[in-house]
Amino acid sequence: MRRRGHTKSRRGCVQCKLRHVKCDEGRPACSLCTVSARQCSFMSEAPADSPSSSSLSRRRSLAGILTSSVTPRETSTLLSDTSRALYSPTPEGLLNLRHIHLLVHLTSSKDIFDFGATPHRASENSAALALALQKGLQDTYLLYQLLAFSARHLACLHSSQSETYLEQAIALQTHGVSLFNVAQLSQVDRSNCVSFLIYSGILGHHLLADALSFRDQPIDEFLAEYAWCARLHRGVRTIAASSWPLLMESELTGMLSWSQEYLLRKPTGQECSRIRVMVAASASLTGGERQACMEAINFLQVGFDSVLSADWEELGKEAGSKGNKHQMTYSWSVVVAPEFMALLVDKRPESLVVLGYFCVLLHYARETWQIRDAGRYVFKMVEQCLGEAWRCWLDWPRRMIASD
Secondary structure (H helix, E strand, O other), X not given: OOOOOOOOOOOOOHHHHHHOOOOOOOOOOOHHHHHOOOOOOOOOOOOOOOHHHXXXXXXXXXXXOOOOOOOHHHHHHHHHHHHHHHOXXXXXXXXXXXXXXXXXXXXXXXXXXXXXOOHHHHHHHHHHHHHHHHHHHHOHHHHHHHHHHHHHHHHHHOHHHHHHHHHHHHHHHHHHHHHHHHHOOOOOOOOOHHHHHHHHHHHHHHHHHHHHHOOOOOHHHHHHHHHHHHHHXXXXXXXXXXXXXXXXXOOOHHHHHHHHHHHOOOOOOOOOHXXXXXXXXXXXXXXXXXXXXXXXXXXXXXXXXXXXXXXXXXXHHHOOOOOOOOHHHHXXXXXXXXXXXXXXXXXXXXXXXXXXXXXXXXXXXXXXXXXXXXXXXXXXXXXXXXXXXXXXXXXXXXHHHHOO
């Protein structure tokens, strides 16, 4: 994946330099750090904490509550408070020509919603987009997120204009968040439950694209960003899932039934058998940590059972073509236990080995625009972090990534 091009800002803040985006040099905090909830600091200043530690601390304090363990009302309150404190809405309250450009791209692009599904699902993607736009006219937070996703896709396609498109994506997404916070203070019911779920899904894909796009950053920064995105997505998804009975009576019932069945599947392959032995024999993990790692491994194996199945496309047709063999690639960070994500942020070796195996799923989805070469890149970071002592546990993912 190519790095985002921009004109260098010699006096920009530390955070923008680490993220390789142009800083507007605003004081005391630049606009990009303000909208993305990062602590802004400049080289000429002497911050109390390092950029990495202060950024990590803020993400932990926000994301620690946005997990599946909180109630929808608690998540609602936190998101609302966070939005008022950290997010500023786009200065344009009405849609303009730039938004129309994003809308045209959203409806005309062939791959923006291609998440690695089989070719015969093209008609389903069109129907899903039509439903999303219809709901977006009713619930504008969804429309803003759709436009933000379109801008994020354009940033990936056009490196020379990526900075402009990324700024649009940030502004639209954060304005959508503020609108969502207002909307979800009311009760989730039959009229808005579908919009909530679609919003959760598109937001999740957007956050994953953001987390996997950065290059030339320490693994600590990547893990903190990945965990933060996963926890934010989990928090929004918790709100949407609170209306599950209503959703099962909606036009999404077929997709939801398949997704539920998929996540409940028992792993059958043997690709993860070696790391199960590693986790079971670990003396440094507590019982709860060991269980969290085993659950993450089981979900990984379900993902491998899908991507390595020669009959997947035929099975998808028999199931009404609802399935996507890369489903676990996009769901894994949300369905694993928060305890496992905490182990990753702390760079516990066992969890990093499991992440190394997840890189194989990323690698198999490299034809999608959000992922591309992220599997190879993240695996390299994991391998360097673990060092020689753990190298033997990464033999299988190393071979799988190198063979293609």
